[in-house]
Amino acid sequence: MDPRIREHAQIIADHSVDLQAGDNVIIDAHPVAEDLVVALHEVIGDVGANPLTTSQRTGTRNTRAYLRASDGEFETPEHELALIENTDVYIAIRATDNATQTSDVSPEVSSAHRQAHSPILEERLSTRWCLTQFPAPANAQLAEMSTEGYENFVWDAVNKDWDEQYELQENMVEILDPADEVRIVSGDTTDVTMSVEGNPTLNDHGEHNLPGGEVFTAPVADSVDGEVLFDMPLYHQGREITDVSLEFDGGEVVSHSAAKNEDLLTEVLNTDDGARRLGELGIGMNRDIDQFTYNMLFDEKMGDTVHMAVGRAYDDTIGEDNEGNDSAVHVDMIVDMSEDSRIEVDGEVVQRDGTFRFEDGFEE
Template sequence: MRVEIPREKLEKWADYLLEYSLDGISKDDVVMIKGEPITWPLIYVLEEKVIKAGGIPDVNLVPPDNDRGKVWSATMARYGTLEQIKRVPQWHIERYRAMTKYIEVLGAEDPSLYSNTPEETTRAIMQEDEPIKNIRLAKPWVLTLYPTKGFADLEGMTLERFTEVVVNASMVDPRLLDELEEDIYQVMRRSKTMRIVTRHPKEKRELELTMSIANRNIVKCTGKRNFPDGEVFTSPDANTVEGEIFVDLPVSYSGVTIRGIYLRFEKGRIVDYTAEEGFDTLQKIIETDEGSHRLGEVALGMNNGIEEVLKHPLFVEKVGGTLHIAIGASYPECFIDQEDSEFAKQQLEEFYKKGIANKSAQHVDIVTDFRPGGTGQAVYLDDVKLEIKDNIWVVPK
């Protein structure tokens, strides 16, 4: 079953992605547009607009059993050997090198096709995919979510309602977020530490997670990379993360729902973890590599225009009044200013060597709700306790 979205809405959506998120298309651009065939209505409009702008579209249609078009599919994970997985075709790598800009249209026909794969081969595929992921992350990129029945089923929603939520959020001008996020952005820039207080619902005790964000770049997210958007984030000094956190909002990963996550950090490393649902999947994530035992991001959700809290990370992490952390890779832009300069690259390598920044094949966002009823209790930036007003984080006056 495929959803029908009016052409004028698809055009508006595509214009935001091409003209705003990617700053326009020129005749020199090769734009990779990646997604499953079920997302074709939006891919087609994007392809058409790239051509009309004088650029070259590279439409990369993803098999339904391949989660986000990784270097190999779930079929390889189930039946392939480690030796086969390492034989990544050179043309695949060159395809990513050849593009200048990247759009990924998320949306699955049947997420169960790539769920519950063997741990060893799944981990090997993630590791082989990491260099290709890094190629695309070094270029202008944006992700968006197209509504499908497969994802609607994961949310426990009708396709019609799921489509309304996704499309309505994708029609909002992302430039409105800039002013909305400014106060939080400024106080994060001035802060040296972040303290997160949550409550363990079963053990009935408060948990604290602390970390240093001193001298880190703070990033306002206003639709340049995720669409829709709405968060202010940074990557902490990974070595300084200490304590415990409970994460209550469900997230979907490779077609599996993970819910009720508890993490304990010692000297920057996850040393204990549980999940009320999806523990095996959480274990696969954390045990991927050394970096997936560490924290790569902390962020505050700032979008109060999302009508319902969805499990999909692109949406749930943006909801105003939430906080998310990411298991896995840090964001280089939080540590250096000019990623292309040799000096910046050397700086970043030093951060990696010292464990301040974090390398991993994983970067998985998990979200705690600080609105009434959630397990989140308080967030402090230095001594400033943040507040929630109109479903977004605010700095107290």
């Protein structure tokens, strides 16, 4: 086994989920991630915890078959909820043999299925959890990379000094955490403002998401105004959405468009009332993620990007005097900030063309 896989497993156990003796652990993984699952079982055995492997959320053939055969009416599966309620640690591993496996499932069915599983998502988020990636060949193909090149890319981004990354990112936390207003400008297609007053800024250094590499917070729900062109594509439900344009007024999306699969974007925004509001503002800071790979777990962490998510806000990013945005969805979308772009915090430019104020090369 590649020693980097064992290192990956050890980082998950020690850094991301703080694995303890007696923990009940679910590993949710596609079969192509077997090597990482095996390495995790070795670590779990060393610690004296209790593993169970499933493949509930990985876009496998059985998921597609079930959704296509269903009538689109779903109830929360109580047995699955009970399983999560008795779980201490939840580890989700992204990997697939076909990145577009569920592309022919209707958006309406996928949305209904997601809504029925919202209580399970809430319960998972109350555990010690980690979402990570195994470099499977299908994911390498989606990233337009060789398998070996993608393996190097993934493990360079994952197997790193996370204490050092934390210190870098804390520079941005110190700027954003006490702030009131943030403005994002990119070319003549993006100019959006939002308040983050009273909402904590979190330092993602590889705990829940591995790789980490961002700082993020939640906008005050009704404060978002302006237009955003998300000029990097995303994959959602196995389909690509490109050039998403959103216009906000009073915090709500009042118009939208996309160059490709606009119907899927519309379905996301129509999921529920909260799906038309922003639940997250994130700023990428992982310099080992240096190319776009059609994988949001990595792409949103690139150092010259900003991402915003429509839908659910994470509880930890909501101040006690503020109200969080609630939704069954959380869909991240990315703005390239590498050229003709800036981030302003309370009127001061803190990043220009992808370079932060505290990095070498920043220009006033």
